[in-house]
Amino acid sequence: MRILFLTDNFPPEVNAPASRTFEHCREWVAAGHDVTVITSAPNFPAGKLFEGYRNRVFARETVAGIEVVRVWSYISANEGFLRRTLDYASFMAAATPASLAVPRPDIVIATSPQFFTACAGYLASRLRGVPFVFELRDLWPDSIRAVGALRQEPLLAGLEKLELFLYRKAAMIVAVTNSFKHRLADRGIDPAKIHVVTNGADLRLFRPRSRDTQLVRQLGLGGKFVAGYIGTHGLAHGLETLLEAARLLRSEGRDDIHLLFLGNGARKAALHARAREMALPNVTFLDTVPRSEVARYWSLLDASVIHLRKADLFSTVIPSKLFESMAMGIPVLHGVRGESAAIVEREGAGLTFEPENAWQLRDRLVELSRDRQLAGRLGANGVRAAGRYDRRHLAARMLGLVEQCAWQHGHSSLRPADERG
Template structure:
C-alpha cells in the first residue's frame, strides 16, 4: 500500500468546490489502495471562524472513511483586511512547519494551491530528490487576484509571482483544472510535467423522471459561494424579473448585502434559502428549470466546478463568465452562454429560452453527456498512472 499525503487549506466539514474536490481525490485514492493522510486547518471556511465542534483545540487527528486527517491550528479570519488574511495564511504555514519537523512525511505529497503561501511553505520544506511533489493548481494566483482587483502590480505582486514560479519549478508534476492553467505553467517551464485534472464530481446521478419546465416564470437557481468573484449581489440588482423567479443557496462575503437587498426590495421575485447540505442541495436543484453560473469578471484559468456537477444533475445552465468554461458549455451543449459582464445579454438570453429546451429529454441528454465525458473514475485512473 503506497502512502500519500494531501496538503490542503479546505476539507470537509467545510463546504464548497475546493473542499469537495480534495475530499473526492482523497476518497478516490483510498479506494485504489493508497494509504491517504490529509493535512488541513481546523475547519473555518467560509465563516472565518473555527467551527463550534473544534473550538479550543490546537490539533486533532481522526480517521474518517479510512483516511487519516490531521487538523492543525490556524488563526482563522475572512476579514477584508489584507494583513489579517496574511496572518491567517502564515499561521497555517507555521502549523505545517511544526508538523513537518515532528512527523514522518510520505514520499508522495499532493499540495493544493492556492493559497500560494501555504503551497510555498510545503514545497520549500518538503522538496527532496527522494520525494515526489505534486502541485494541484485550481486557480492561477496572483493573476486571478489582479483580475479581481485584489492586487495591484507593485512590489507585493512581483513577490507573489516569484513564489508562484518557485512552486512550479520545484515540484515533479503540476495538476491544473483547466487547459489555461497548464498553458500558463508550461509557458514558464516548458519541460514541466503537467496533467489536466478537472473538478469532476463523484456521485450517482439522481433520477430526474418527472422533472418538467415550470409553468409561468422560469425557476432559476444559483447555489454556491456568495463571494466577490461570483457577483451575486450585482446579479440580484441586474436580473429582469418579469419572467424569472431567482432562488439563491449558499453563504459568503456578500450574504448580508444580498439579504438586505431582498428585504428592501420585496417586489422582486428573489428567494434566499441559506446553506444546506450537499445531498439536500442536489435534491433541491433538480426541481429548478435552470441555473446561472456567473463570474463578476472573466478570470484566466478558472473553470467553475459547478459546470460538471450540474451536468451530472441534468440541470441546464446559463454560463455568464467567459473563458474556458464558456467553451465547455458550447462544446458539450450544456445550456446557453451570455457575454461575460453584459447583463443586458444575460437577460436577453434567458428571455429567449423556450420551455421545450428544459424538458426531460434534454436533461437526460445532459446527464448522459456528463457520464460519458466528465467521468471521475476514468480521470483518477489516468492520474494514478502518473503518481
C-alpha cells in the same frame, strides 16, 4: 504508496477545493493507498468553527479511510485581504511541522488557490526528502489583481516571484484547466511536467432527481421557473449581474421566474442588502447546507446560472459547479468566457451569455422558461456528457500521475499502473 496531501479546506466544508480533495483521496484509499490529509479546523467561509470541532494545535480523525490531521490556524471570515492572509500564513506555519508528525510519505501534494498551502507542501517535501506535486486550482496572485483585492504592485510582484519559484520546484504540476497549462508554459515552466485533471462531479451524489416537494413548499416556489446560483458569493463572481436581471424581470411583471442563491462568501451580506434595497420578491438567499443536502437544492432548479466577472483571467477558469449542473440534468446559463464556455457549447449543455450583461441573462431566462423542450434537451445533453467528468475516473487519472511521479523520483516501490501490465 503513502500520500500526504495538504489543503486549507476539507469536509465538512463544502467548497470546491474541499470536495475535490476529499473525493480524490477517498478513491485513492479505495485503491489501496495510505492517504493522510493535513488541513485546518473547518470554518470556511463564515470564519466560524463547525459544530463539534475545536481549533486545536493538533487533532486527528479518520474520514472515509483518510487519516485527517487538523492543525491550529488563525480563523477569519472569507473577507478582508489582511485577515485572510493571516489565516493562510498561520496554516502554513502549523502544517509544515505537522508534516513531521505523520509517517514518512512517498510523495507530498499541496493544492491552491492561495500559495501558502503550496509553500507548506514544498517545505514538507524538503523536510521528508520526497517529491512535491503542486495541484494548481487558480492562477494566484493574478486572481487577486483581477478582482482588485490588492493594488500594491510591489507586493504582487513579490507574490509572482514566489509563484514561479513553486512552479519550478514542483516535481509535477496538476492543473485543473488546459488554459492554466498554456499560461504556465508561456511563462517558461516546462510543459512536460504540467498535466491536466479537470474538475468533475461525484455521480453517485449528483444525478437527475425529482424536485424536492418539501423544499418547494418550504420556500414558496410552487409554480415558479427557478434559476439558481449555488456556490461561493465572492468578489470574482459578479453576482450583482444576477440581481440586475431579477430587477429587469420584476419590472416586466415576470414574477414567475425566481432566482435562488445558495452559499456564503465575502459578498453575501452586501448582495442580500442590495436585493432588499431593490425590493426583489423574486430573489431568495439561503445559507450553505451540508454536502449531503446540496443535491436536494439542485433539484429545485430549472436552470443553473454560472457567472464570473468580465476579466481575461477568468476565461482560463472552469467552475466546478458546471459539472454538478450537468450531472443533475439541469440546463446551464453560462456567463463565463473561454474554456468553460467551450465545454457548454461542445456538450450542448446550456446557453451562454456575456459576463456582466444582465439584459442577456434576462433574455436567456425568459427563453428557457418559455421553451421547456429546449430546457429538457439541454439538461439531457448534460447528463450524457457528465460521464466524461466522473470524479472517480478523474481521481484515477490523477493517481496514475502521482504514482508515476513517485516512481520516477525513486520514492515508491509500487510501479505505476500503466507499467505494471
